[in-house]
Amino acid sequence: MYRPARKALQCFFVMILALAGLPVSAAEVVRVGAAHFPPYTIRPELGDATGLLPQMLVALNAMQSDYQFVLTPTALPRRFGDFKQGRIDMAIFENPAWGWQDIPHQTVDMGLEDAEVMVAHAQTGLGQTYFDDLTGKRLALFSGYHYAFAHFNADPKYLADTYNATLTYSHDANLLMVERGRADIALVTRSYLKDYIKRNPESGDSLLPSVKVDQIYHHYALLRPQAPISAEKFSALLEQLRHNGELARIFGPYQIAVMPSGAGNSSITSGSN
Structure with a gap:
């Protein structure tokens, strides 16, 4: 074996061994329920959903690596059962008064109004x-x-x-x-x-x-108590999107009001069962 090739191979094995000693953590997958609710989510059951929710998930995934937000199709009448049975971790663009009162959850005020x-x-x-x-x-x-x-x-x-x-x-x-x-x-x-x-x-x-x-649709995100992400952490991520202008970029063109930081948005409450 030529000396340069042997040296390269040795460096490769050294790198592998070094990496083996480092802690490896995969991103936590957060399944976000997507029901047909244009222009927020359009036909998610077809497997190629469009709308504002997919754009927001792309922005969330792009700015951090601890969580991988994935769109999971559901339906308006089915979303309660999917949430209770753990098929989805989060129901989004919701109102806690829309039948969620008896389902355990945490509520995050998204600071978005339609x-x-x-x-x-x-x-x-x-x-x-x-x-x-x-x-x-x-x-x-x-x-x-x-x-x-x-x-x-x-x-x-x-x-x-x-x-x-x-x-x-x-x-x-x-x-x-x-x-x-x-x-x-x-x-x-x-x-x-x-x-x-x-x-x-x-x-x-x-x-x-x-x-x-x-x-007035004052939008909330509802999280299961066993969701991979806490309400506090998701609230903090929303604040980052608000601060860097991504929320305004995504929702502003559709006359959806993005409330400023400190205007009561991103507050957290718990639902009762």
Whole structure:
């Protein structure tokens, strides 16, 4: 063996032996539940989810190596069971009042705010007073969502019987129903309406959004008590994303308010069972 080759081989073995004496720690995998909730998560069940959540997980993974945040598909009605059974470690963009009261969890205030607005077909003479009374109006709603005007009761029969609602699994379909006169009002998040008009600019003049909101979405992350990451650590990571501008970069273009540090965001509370 030539001397240079032998010397290189010796150096290689020295490096291997040195590395063998170092502690090796793999990143903890944190499974983040992803239900179809555009523009936050779009069709995660298809295996190639897009939206704001995947972007946020990329940012979280890029800035540290202790945790690997992975997107795990679930569904709106199934997410409670997946959470309790440990299939997901975290439910995100949630509200603790949406059926989580009896499920053990820790809550992290994400400091992000969106809003649910009513959208009607823009017509001559139609103004904001149109949204004051829903009596007799045909509503287009997303199945499984909790609406403030309905006292957060998501039961499909209740919504259909009480509010003359048609329930679908597509916000696009609901807005098209309004544009085509098949429904009087659709309810969507302000962020979704922004995205819809971006994708369908011709609809910008045909839709009238309400100034008043049905509810403010103040987003929370809910963590299992046995999650690989603590609520305190996840809260600290969110603060890093807030500080380095990543939260504003991801959520700002969709009119999702990123609350400043010290404005009550990233607080932690525990759910009871």
